[in-house]
Amino acid sequence: MDDLQLNIVSHIKKKPPKKPKNQQPLPGTTSGYKFKPKPDFSGKIIARKRPQNTGPNKFPVKRVEEPQNKVPRLSQPSLSKDSLDSTLRDLSENKGKFHGKNYQEINDELQINQKPRSGPWISSLFKNNPDVPKLGQKAVKPLIEKVFAGKTFSNLNIHPHSVANLEKNLNLKELMTVQQKAIPIILEGRDTLIRSQTGSGKTLAYALPVIEALQAIRPKINRHDGVRVIVVVPTRELAVQTFDLFVKLVKPFIWIVPGLLSGGTKRKAEKSRLRKGLSILVGTPGRINDHLRHTHSLNFSKTGCLILDEADRLLDMGYEKDVAAIVKAIEDHKKAATYDPIALVKQTFNTQKLDNSGNKDQEIDDAGPQQESTNVYPLTKVFLSTERQTILLSATLTKAVENLAGITMQDPVFVDTSDGKTVVADSIKQNKPIENVQPNGESPMKTITKQNVSSELKETSNSKKEIVNNADDDSDSDYEYFKVQKELDTKNIDVKKNEDENTNEEKHINESKNTFVQAIKTAIGEDELVLPATVNQTFLIVPMKLRLVTLCSLIIEHCVLNKAQHGKMIVFMGTHEMVDFHTELIEKVLTGKNGRSKKINKKYKEKKKSENMDSEDSESELEVDYEGSVEGGVVPQELDVFSLHGNMDHEKRVLTFKQFCAAKKGLLFCTDVAARGLDVHKVDLVLQYCTPASATDYVHRVGRTGRAAQVGAAVLLLLPSETEFVRHLEQKRIRLRQSDESQALDALRSVVPTAPTRQRAAIALQAKLEYTVHSSKEWLTMASRAFTSWVRFYSGCPREAREWMDARQLHLGHAAKAFALRETPAAVARRARSDPKLQKDRPNNRLTVHDEEEKKRPGFPKMKVGVFAHKIVNKQSSMHTASEFDSGLPPVDTYTRKIKKNK
Numbered sequence: 001m002d003d004l005q006l007n008i009v010s011h012i013k014k015k016p017p018k019k020p021k022n023q024q025p026l027p028g029t030t031s032g033y034k035f036k037p038k039p040d041f042s043g044k045i046i047a048r049k050r051p052q053n054t055g056p057n058k059f060p061v062k063r064v065e066e067p068q069n070k071v072p073r074l075s076q077p078s079l080s081k082d083s084l085d086s087t088l089r090d091l092s093e094n095k096g097k098f099h100g101k102n103y104q105e106i107n108d109e110l111q112i113n114q115k116p117r118s119g120p121w122i123s124s125l126f127k128n129n130p131d132v133p134k135l136g137q138k139a140v141k142p143l144i145e146k147v148f149a150g151k152t153f154s155n156l157n158i159h160p161h162s163v164a165n166l167e168k169n170l171n172l173k174e175l176m177t178v179q180q181k182a183i184p185i186i187l188e189g190r191d192t193l194i195r196s197q198t199g200s201g202k203t204l205a206y207a208l209p210v211i212e213a214l215q216a217i218r219p220k221i222n223r224h225d226g227v228r229v230i231v232v233v234p235t236r237e238l239a240v241q242t243f244d245l246f247v248k249l250v251k252p253f254i255w256i257v258p259g260l261l262s263g264g265t266k267r268k269a270e271k272s273r274l275r276k277g278l279s280i281l282v283g284t285p286g287r288i289n290d291h292l293r294h295t296h297s298l299n300f301s302k303t304g305c306l307i308l309d310e311a312d313r314l315l316d317m318g319y320e321k322d323v324a325a326i327v328k329a330i331e332d333h334k335k336a337a338t339y340d341p342i343a344l345v346k347q348t349f350n351t352q353k354l355d356n357s358g359n360k361d362q363e364i365d366d367a368g369p370q371q372e373s374t375n376v377y378p379l380t381k382v383f384l385s386t387e388r389q390t391i392l393l394s395a396t397l398t399k400a401v402e403n404l405a406g407i408t409m410q411d412p413v414f415v416d417t418s419d420g421k422t423v424v425a426d427s428i429k430q431n432k433p434i435e436n437v438q439p440n441g442e443s444p445m446k447t448i449t450k451q452n453v454s455s456e457l458k459e460t461s462n463s464k465k466e467i468v469n470n471a472d473d474d475s476d477s478d479y480e481y482f483k484v485q486k487e488l489d490t491k492n493i494d495v496k497k498n499e500d501e502n503t504n505e506e507k508h509i510n511e512s513k514n515t516f517v518q519a520i521k522t523a524i525g526e527d528e529l530v531l532p533a534t535v536n537q538t539f540l541i542v543p544m545k546l547r548l549v550t551l552c553s554l555i556i557e558h559c560v561l562n563k564a565q566h567g568k569m570i571v572f573m574g575t576h577e578m579v580d581f582h583t584e585l586i587e588k589v590l591t592g593k594n595g596r597s598k599k600i601n602k603k604y605k606e607k608k609k610s611e612n613m614d615s616e617d618s619e620s621e622l623e624v625d626y627e628g629s630v631e632g633g634v635v636p637q638e639l640d641v642f643s644l645h646g647n648m649d650h651e652k653r654v655l656t657f658k659q660f661c662a663a664k665k666g667l668l669f670c671t672d673v674a675a676r677g678l679d680v681h682k683v684d685l686v687l688q689y690c691t692p693a694s695a696t697d698y699v700h701r702v703g704r705t706g707r708a709a710q711v712g713a714a715v716l717l718l719l720p721s722e723t724e725f726v727r728h729l730e731q732k733r734i735r736l737r738q739s740d741e742s743q744a745l746d747a748l749r750s751v752v753p754t755a756p757t758r759q760r761a762a763i764a765l766q767a768k769l770e771y772t773v774h775s776s777k778e779w780l781t782m783a784s785r786a787f788t789s790w791v792r793f794y795s796g797c798p799r800e801a802r803e804w805m806d807a808r809q810l811h812l813g814h815a816a817k818a819f820a821l822r823e824t825p826a827a828v829a830r831r832a833r834s835d836p837k838l839q840k841d842r843p844n845n846r847l848t849v850h851d852e853e854e855k856k857r858p859g860f861p862k863m864k865v866g867v868f869a870h871k872i873v874n875k876q877s878s879m880h881t882a883s884e885f886d887s888g889l890p891p892v893d894t895y896t897r898k899i900k901k902n903k
């Protein structure tokens with residue numbers, strides 16, 4: 001890779017390869033070093049081994065006389081016969097170990113003890129890089145969504161206390177488009193599928209009507225009644241954020257109690273919270289399901305509303321089993337509760353009262369006299385019936401969401417807010433009447449069926465059993481069960497329809513159902529994605545070796561030099577190992593602060609600044625910077641660096657998120673775990689350091705900026721081999737502008753003022769980064785781990801993404817440089833293999849995964865992968881999950897076994 005590498009290699013006695021006699025030298029091969037043509041770099045010749053002081057240098061450097069005591073060269077170990085004998089003895093006695101140390105330890109020691117060569121630092125940073133193509137822009141007209149509706153909350157006819165609370169405590173006055181469209185529909189009690197761009201206020205669009213409907217229930221709801229609303233979100237941070245919003249919204253209605261169940265926290269505390277009772281439950285699917293199995297006080301018999309936020313992500317992440325279990329639990333608990341005649345009579349009585357009066361003064365309230373009148377919404381009646389409303393939301397829809405909608409929703413409405421095709425597609429034109437609960441627990445619709453077509457019902461129940469049995473035989477999954485239920489329901493509706501004299505209405509329903517299906521199909525089929533128009537989207541094509549210095553430059557430019565802005569920046573990376581490594585390295589090198597887990601070699605900490613500081617020679621100035629600034633940083637210490645990924649300790653994760661939200665300036669390195677739903681105030685730059693695996697991921701990552709019509713910027717860092725992704729985005733109507741990569745390093749000159757050019761500044765910074773990484777074994781291990789995880793992530797990307805993420809195009813030697821490593825990829829991989837951390841099993845994001853318990857779970861043992869959607873979705877999903885929680889591949893041993901097998 002470079003000079004240092006060659007020195008290290010020289011220590012390991014290698015057997016010279018056998019040369020066949022009279023062999024002619026290969027073309028492109030000189031006696032000193034070998035050249036090998038690389039197919040990726042369009043005919044360019046790449047030096048595999050760099051010549052040492054041979055040939056003319058592009059940047060002629062002045063050789064400085066080497067002081068004797070400054071940087072000793074590593075001398076070739078001379079082995080006498082005796083020492084060779086003892087070495088061999090040692091090797092045989094210690095099973096491959098050399099003087100009690102294994103090869104890896106010796107190599108690491110060499111790497112750490114390796115001092116920079118005296119004389120000017122010769123860098124290969126700007127050599128042998130592939131050309132950066134200039135991509136022309138295609139004529140793409142992005143879809144635009146109007147964010148604000150131009151109306152106020154008082155236009156919604158909601159409780160005046162809510163309006164006042166929104167205005168005073170949340171500082172929200174004007175309605176957003178999605179809120180204006182969705183809130184009345186949700187209040188009608190209709191199942192709703194909502195698609196609107198990131199940061200467009202979807203959370204409030206469902207939270208507000210749900211609270212409105214709950215506060216209108218009389219007698220007032222009691223926290224011991226059981227959970228009324230369940231909100232399922234894919235990540236813990238989003239759960240915390242959503243819960244916080246509910247807490248703010250229920251302030252005027254203190255009898256409504258929201259609660260949070262998110263993974264990573266103590267189950268005991270959550271259990272006691274559940275025992276006390278919750279009206280609104282916000283949580284991650286795994287944890288909710290966990291409590292369903294272990295906490296008896298969790299009761300869904302009165303749950304009237306199920307909300308699945310970021311529905312596509314929930315399915316992508318492989319949570320379909322958990323979502324199915326939650327839906328099934330609601331239905332089961334509701335069915336079980338219908339056998340309580342007293343509760344039913346009470347419920348029916350209350351519903352009738354609401355129907356008849358709507359006037360609160362006449363109501364009997366257990367909680368005491370009422371102070372004000374309330375509206376009674378159809379959704380309130382849903383809460384008092386055995387019905388359930390389902391709301392699905394996302395900024396991006398997938399086929400899997402359509403399937404989920406088909407299975408879990410009844411007569412749904414589709415709300416899409418993108419301009420030009422704003423739809424509120426209704427599956428029935430008239431509102432579906434909400435049926436009152438009958439004392440026997442059946443809805444009137446079913447009662448009619450019972451009275452009039454008893455034989456039909458017999459047949460139905462037989463067929464129900466039959467189908468359920470079949471489902472048991474075939475696949476025990478809850479989804480199969482729901483599909484069956486759905487079929488039966490449709491059958492019931494058909495029976496009713498046949499009896500209905502009004503055939504015109506039936507036609508009406510069918511037509512409008514088609515409108516809904518059509519609208520969803522169009523939304524998914526057209527494959528068009530919408531991003532806030534206020535986000536300036538650009539991309540930078542940067543050769544592999546320059547990625548790390550470019551990252552530093554962008555951070556300095558944005559978080560340090562840019563005084564006008566708030567300077568909050570999010571950097572998305574592929575794996576959690578990368579996040580950890582970059583957080584520590586950037587913090588150490590740029591700010592000079594020590595991260596949490598570093599145990600830097602004291603020997604190097606005590607290193608003094610170079611004596612050559614005052615030299616006038618610009619080349620040696622670079623040297624000075626390189627040798628002298630390992631201790632301190634290059635930017636002010638105020639820059640706070642945070643990291644967030646799924647492999648972090650829960651408390652640390654939540655704390656980091658809150659700290660980053662509260663910080664005025666800051667830099668967050670994260671995986672895709674932060675890509676969904678997170679609403680961090682005033683993030684003005686999103687940098688995608690690793691290319692996303694899909695256009696959808698791109699949209700959600702970019703969506704962390706430019707929220708609620710604020711201005712933002714998004715930069716996508718691409719390798720020259722990844723440019724196809726820009727075309728892929730253009731097909732989805734996303735337009736990006738190419739930035740000039742030559743200017744991307746400009747900011748570095750401000751931190752290396754002695755450097756005459758930006759290239760020189762980049763070389764100096766790269767040297768500092770490399771020197772830091774090679775200063776201790778911990779650093780080397782961390783860098784190797786990050787490098788290996790990235791290679792695995794890249795080569796394990798979903799098939800669809802291979803169009804732009806082709807692992808065959810990678811130059812791994814260059815990639816190692818982007819992780820500040822000077823070794824060959826093979827040596828890096830060897831170190832990573834010897835790292836015990838990588839031998840561990842992958843975490844799988846589940847709180848309690850007891851195989852035995854899993855087997856006992858009703859419905860799940862025979863769950864088939866891909867029940868929801870076709871196989872590709874599942875394959876992609878495993879990758880999505882991996883990118884968040886892990887390096888992306890199975891544990892090392894499985895991986896190696898696979899490779900061996902393939903060979």
Ligand SMILES: Nc1ncnc2c1ncn2[C@@H]1O[C@H](COP(=O)(O)OP(=O)(O)OP(=O)(O)O)[C@@H](O)[C@H]1O
Nearest residue numbers: 174175176198199200201202203204395677679708
């Ligand atoms: N009516 C409003 N007026 C002004 N700001 C609002 C309004 N409603 C919501 N917001 C703010 O808009 C921001 C984004 O809202 P929210 O997180 O609900 O967006 P979202 O559509 O769910 O985004 P994502 O798709 O990324 O999850 C929040 O900071 C929220 O406080």
